[in-house]
Amino acid sequence: xxxxxxxxxxxxxxxxxxxxxxxxxxxxxxxxxxxxxxxxxxxxxxxxxxxxxxxxxxxxxxxxxxxxxxxxxxxxxxxxxxxxxxxxxxxxxxxxxxxxxxxxxxxxxxxxxxxxxxxxxxxxxxxxxxxxxxxxxxxxxxxxxxxxxxxxxxxxxxxxxxxx
Amino acid sequence: xxxxxxxxxxxxxxxxxxxxxxxxxxxxxxxxxxxxxxxxxxxxxxxxxxxxxxxxxxxxxxxxxxxxxxxxxxxxxxxxxxxxx
Numbered sequence: 408x409x410x411x412x413x414x415x416x417x418x419x420x421x422x423x424x425x426x427x428x429x430x431x432x433x434x435x436x437x438x439x440x441x442x443x444x445x446x447x448x449x450x451x452x453x454x455x456x457x458x459x460x461x462x463x464x465x466x467x468x469x470x471x472x473x474x475x476x477x478x479x480x481x482x483x484x485x486x487x488x489x490x491x492x493x494x495x496x497x498x499x500x501x502x503x504x505x506x507x508x509x510x511x512x513x514x515x516x517x518x519x520x521x522x523x524x525x526x527x528x529x530x531x532x533x534x535x536x537x538x539x540x541x542x543x544x545x546x547x548x549x550x551x552x553x554x555x556x557x558x559x560x561x562x563x564x565x566x567x568x569x570x571x
Numbered sequence: 572x573x574x575x576x577x578x579x580x581x582x583x584x585x586x587x588x589x590x591x592x593x594x595x596x597x598x599x600x601x602x603x604x605x606x607x608x609x610x611x612x613x614x615x616x617x618x619x620x621x622x623x624x625x626x627x628x629x630x631x632x633x634x635x636x637x638x639x640x641x642x643x644x645x646x647x648x649x650x651x652x653x654x655x656x
Contacts, residue, residue: 442624443618443619443624446614446615446618446624446627447615447618447619450611450614450615450618451611451615453611454607454608454611457607459591460590460591460595461594461595461597461604462594462595463591463592463593463594464591464592465594528592529589529591529592529593530592530593530594531594532594533594534598535597535598535601536594536595536596536597536598536601537594539597539601539604540594542608543604543608546608546611546612547611550611550612550615550616553615553616553619554615554619557619
Protein backbone atom coordinates (compact mmCIF):
# COMPACT_ATOMS: atom_id res chain seq x y z
CA UNK A 408 0.00 0.00 0.00
CA UNK A 409 1.55 3.28 -1.07
CA UNK A 410 0.79 6.73 0.13
CA UNK A 411 -0.16 9.45 -2.34
CA UNK A 412 1.39 12.17 -0.16
CA UNK A 413 5.17 12.07 -0.30
CA UNK A 414 7.01 13.73 2.55
CA UNK A 415 9.39 16.47 1.38
CA UNK A 416 13.01 15.38 1.22
CA UNK A 417 15.09 17.01 3.93
CA UNK A 418 17.64 19.36 2.42
CA UNK A 419 21.27 18.33 2.89
CA UNK A 420 23.69 21.24 2.67
CA UNK A 421 26.75 19.56 1.24
CA UNK A 422 28.31 22.78 -0.04
CA UNK A 423 27.81 24.52 3.31
CA UNK A 424 29.34 21.52 5.11
CA UNK A 425 32.38 21.71 2.84
CA UNK A 426 32.64 25.46 3.53
CA UNK A 427 32.44 24.69 7.25
CA UNK A 428 35.39 22.34 6.87
CA UNK A 429 37.39 25.02 5.02
CA UNK A 430 36.72 27.66 7.68
CA UNK A 431 34.80 26.95 10.92
CA UNK A 432 31.44 28.72 11.00
CA UNK A 433 31.41 29.55 7.28
CA UNK A 434 28.88 26.81 6.58
CA UNK A 435 26.38 28.25 9.05
CA UNK A 436 26.92 31.74 7.60
CA UNK A 437 26.23 30.40 4.10
CA UNK A 438 22.83 28.99 5.07
CA UNK A 439 21.83 32.27 6.71
CA UNK A 440 22.77 31.55 10.34
CA UNK A 441 25.35 34.34 10.54
CA UNK A 442 25.28 34.82 14.32
CA UNK A 443 25.63 31.08 14.95
CA UNK A 444 28.44 30.95 12.40
CA UNK A 445 30.30 33.81 14.08
CA UNK A 446 30.04 32.14 17.49
CA UNK A 447 31.31 28.82 16.11
CA UNK A 448 34.10 30.58 14.22
CA UNK A 449 35.22 32.41 17.34
CA UNK A 450 35.07 29.34 19.61
CA UNK A 451 36.51 26.70 17.24
CA UNK A 452 38.94 29.05 15.51
CA UNK A 453 40.06 30.50 18.82
CA UNK A 454 40.70 27.03 20.27
CA UNK A 455 42.66 25.99 17.16
CA UNK A 456 44.79 29.16 17.12
CA UNK A 457 45.35 28.90 20.89
CA UNK A 458 46.65 25.34 20.39
CA UNK A 459 49.10 26.55 17.76
CA UNK A 460 50.22 29.43 20.00
CA UNK A 461 50.75 27.07 22.94
CA UNK A 462 52.76 24.35 21.22
CA UNK A 463 53.81 25.87 17.91
CA UNK A 464 53.12 24.42 14.48
CA UNK A 465 54.74 21.10 15.41
CA UNK A 466 51.61 20.05 17.32
CA UNK A 467 50.06 19.20 13.94
CA UNK A 468 51.92 16.16 12.72
CA UNK A 469 50.62 13.28 10.65
CA UNK A 470 52.90 10.72 12.23
CA UNK A 471 53.45 9.69 15.81
CA UNK A 472 57.05 9.54 17.08
CA UNK A 473 58.75 6.50 15.50
CA UNK A 474 58.88 3.29 17.48
CA UNK A 475 60.78 0.09 16.95
CA UNK A 476 64.36 -0.98 16.72
CA UNK A 477 67.29 1.27 15.83
CA UNK A 478 67.43 1.77 12.07
CA UNK A 479 64.05 0.08 11.53
CA UNK A 480 61.51 2.34 13.22
CA UNK A 481 57.82 1.79 12.59
CA UNK A 482 55.85 4.84 11.44
CA UNK A 483 52.21 5.03 12.43
CA UNK A 484 49.52 7.64 11.97
CA UNK A 485 49.06 9.98 14.93
CA UNK A 486 45.52 9.53 16.25
CA UNK A 487 45.07 13.23 17.22
CA UNK A 488 45.65 14.10 13.57
CA UNK A 489 42.30 12.48 12.76
CA UNK A 490 40.71 15.21 14.89
CA UNK A 491 42.98 18.01 13.67
CA UNK A 492 42.24 17.23 10.03
CA UNK A 493 38.58 18.21 10.54
CA UNK A 494 39.75 21.82 10.04
CA UNK A 495 41.19 22.33 6.56
CA UNK A 496 44.07 24.68 7.48
CA UNK A 497 45.52 21.84 9.59
CA UNK A 498 46.22 19.99 6.34
CA UNK A 499 48.21 22.96 5.03
CA UNK A 500 50.31 23.05 8.21
CA UNK A 501 50.84 19.28 8.11
CA UNK A 502 52.09 19.47 4.52
CA UNK A 503 54.33 22.43 5.41
CA UNK A 504 55.73 20.54 8.43
CA UNK A 505 56.39 17.47 6.30
CA UNK A 506 58.75 19.50 4.10
CA UNK A 507 61.13 19.74 7.03
CA UNK A 508 60.77 16.16 8.24
CA UNK A 509 64.14 14.46 8.33
CA UNK A 510 63.77 10.85 7.15
CA UNK A 511 64.51 8.78 10.24
CA UNK A 512 63.44 5.47 8.74
CA UNK A 513 65.38 3.16 6.47
CA UNK A 514 69.05 2.34 6.38
CA UNK A 515 71.52 4.00 6.42
CA UNK A 516 70.33 6.91 8.61
CA UNK A 517 70.57 10.40 7.05
CA UNK A 518 73.94 12.09 7.21
CA UNK A 519 74.30 15.03 9.63
CA UNK A 520 74.89 17.30 6.63
CA UNK A 521 71.40 16.44 5.28
CA UNK A 522 69.89 17.03 8.71
CA UNK A 523 71.34 20.57 8.77
CA UNK A 524 69.97 21.22 5.27
CA UNK A 525 66.52 20.27 6.57
CA UNK A 526 66.73 22.62 9.57
CA UNK A 527 63.16 23.89 10.10
CA UNK A 528 62.34 27.54 10.95
CA UNK A 529 60.32 26.45 14.01
CA UNK A 530 61.23 24.95 17.37
CA UNK A 531 59.68 21.60 18.27
CA UNK A 532 57.58 21.46 21.42
CA UNK A 533 57.80 18.76 24.06
CA UNK A 534 56.08 17.78 27.27
CA UNK A 535 53.05 19.62 28.61
CA UNK A 536 52.99 22.34 25.96
CA UNK A 537 52.99 19.78 23.16
CA UNK A 538 50.23 17.81 24.91
CA UNK A 539 48.09 20.92 25.41
CA UNK A 540 48.66 22.12 21.85
CA UNK A 541 47.71 18.73 20.42
CA UNK A 542 44.67 18.56 22.72
CA UNK A 543 43.48 22.06 21.79
CA UNK A 544 43.85 21.57 18.02
CA UNK A 545 42.37 18.04 18.00
CA UNK A 546 39.44 19.17 20.13
CA UNK A 547 38.86 22.16 17.83
CA UNK A 548 38.73 19.74 14.90
CA UNK A 549 36.23 17.45 16.64
CA UNK A 550 34.03 20.42 17.58
CA UNK A 551 34.18 21.54 13.95
CA UNK A 552 33.04 18.05 12.92
CA UNK A 553 30.04 18.54 15.22
CA UNK A 554 29.35 21.89 13.52
CA UNK A 555 29.74 20.31 10.05
CA UNK A 556 27.23 17.57 10.88
CA UNK A 557 24.87 20.21 12.29
CA UNK A 558 25.06 22.42 9.19
CA UNK A 559 24.57 19.40 6.94
CA UNK A 560 21.04 18.76 8.23
CA UNK A 561 20.07 22.17 9.64
CA UNK A 562 16.91 23.74 8.36
CA UNK A 563 17.04 27.49 7.99
CA UNK A 564 14.91 30.07 6.28
CA UNK A 565 17.75 31.01 3.94
CA UNK A 566 18.48 27.43 2.86
CA UNK A 567 14.79 26.85 2.24
CA UNK A 568 15.19 29.22 -0.70
CA UNK A 569 17.54 26.73 -2.31
CA UNK A 570 20.93 28.34 -1.74
CA UNK A 571 22.99 25.42 -0.50
CA UNK B 572 71.51 38.77 42.40
CA UNK B 573 70.79 35.41 40.86
CA UNK B 574 67.04 36.06 41.00
CA UNK B 575 67.51 39.23 38.92
CA UNK B 576 69.56 37.25 36.44
CA UNK B 577 66.82 34.59 36.25
CA UNK B 578 64.17 37.28 35.75
CA UNK B 579 66.22 38.94 33.03
CA UNK B 580 66.72 35.60 31.29
CA UNK B 581 63.01 34.77 31.47
CA UNK B 582 62.14 38.19 30.01
CA UNK B 583 64.71 37.67 27.28
CA UNK B 584 63.13 34.28 26.59
CA UNK B 585 59.66 35.86 26.41
CA UNK B 586 60.90 38.51 24.00
CA UNK B 587 62.46 35.86 21.78
CA UNK B 588 59.12 34.05 21.49
CA UNK B 589 57.94 33.76 17.88
CA UNK B 590 54.17 33.07 17.73
CA UNK B 591 53.25 29.79 16.05
CA UNK B 592 56.93 28.86 15.60
CA UNK B 593 58.03 28.48 19.22
CA UNK B 594 56.11 26.79 22.05
CA UNK B 595 54.99 28.97 24.95
CA UNK B 596 56.56 28.41 28.35
CA UNK B 597 53.43 27.66 30.39
CA UNK B 598 54.47 24.35 31.89
CA UNK B 599 53.66 25.30 35.48
CA UNK B 600 50.08 26.65 35.12
CA UNK B 601 49.12 24.00 32.55
CA UNK B 602 46.06 22.91 34.54
CA UNK B 603 44.50 26.40 34.16
CA UNK B 604 44.52 25.83 30.39
CA UNK B 605 41.61 23.40 30.82
CA UNK B 606 39.27 26.33 31.66
CA UNK B 607 39.24 28.02 28.20
CA UNK B 608 39.09 24.57 26.61
CA UNK B 609 35.97 23.59 28.56
CA UNK B 610 34.43 27.00 27.88
CA UNK B 611 34.97 26.59 24.11
CA UNK B 612 33.39 23.12 24.18
CA UNK B 613 30.37 24.46 26.06
CA UNK B 614 29.96 27.44 23.70
CA UNK B 615 30.08 25.30 20.55
CA UNK B 616 27.77 22.65 22.00
CA UNK B 617 25.20 25.20 23.13
CA UNK B 618 25.52 27.23 19.90
CA UNK B 619 24.45 24.09 18.04
CA UNK B 620 21.74 22.93 20.46
CA UNK B 621 19.98 26.22 21.28
CA UNK B 622 17.47 27.67 18.84
CA UNK B 623 17.48 31.10 20.52
CA UNK B 624 21.05 32.32 20.85
CA UNK B 625 20.19 35.09 23.30
CA UNK B 626 20.36 32.49 26.11
CA UNK B 627 23.77 31.24 24.97
CA UNK B 628 26.06 32.97 27.54
CA UNK B 629 24.03 31.75 30.54
CA UNK B 630 23.70 28.18 29.23
CA UNK B 631 27.34 27.96 28.12
CA UNK B 632 28.66 29.27 31.44
CA UNK B 633 26.41 26.86 33.34
CA UNK B 634 27.57 23.89 31.29
CA UNK B 635 31.24 24.89 31.61
CA UNK B 636 30.85 25.24 35.37
CA UNK B 637 29.18 21.81 35.60
CA UNK B 638 31.99 20.18 33.61
CA UNK B 639 34.72 21.86 35.68
CA UNK B 640 33.04 20.92 38.97
CA UNK B 641 32.62 17.31 37.84
CA UNK B 642 36.26 17.20 36.72
CA UNK B 643 37.37 18.53 40.11
CA UNK B 644 35.19 15.96 41.92
CA UNK B 645 36.55 13.13 39.75
CA UNK B 646 40.12 14.33 40.39
CA UNK B 647 39.45 14.46 44.14
CA UNK B 648 37.98 10.95 44.16
CA UNK B 649 40.90 9.56 42.18
CA UNK B 650 43.37 11.32 44.48
CA UNK B 651 41.61 9.85 47.52
CA UNK B 652 41.56 6.41 45.89
CA UNK B 653 45.27 6.42 45.17
CA UNK B 654 46.64 8.33 48.18
CA UNK B 655 44.36 7.44 51.10
CA UNK B 656 43.47 3.82 50.45
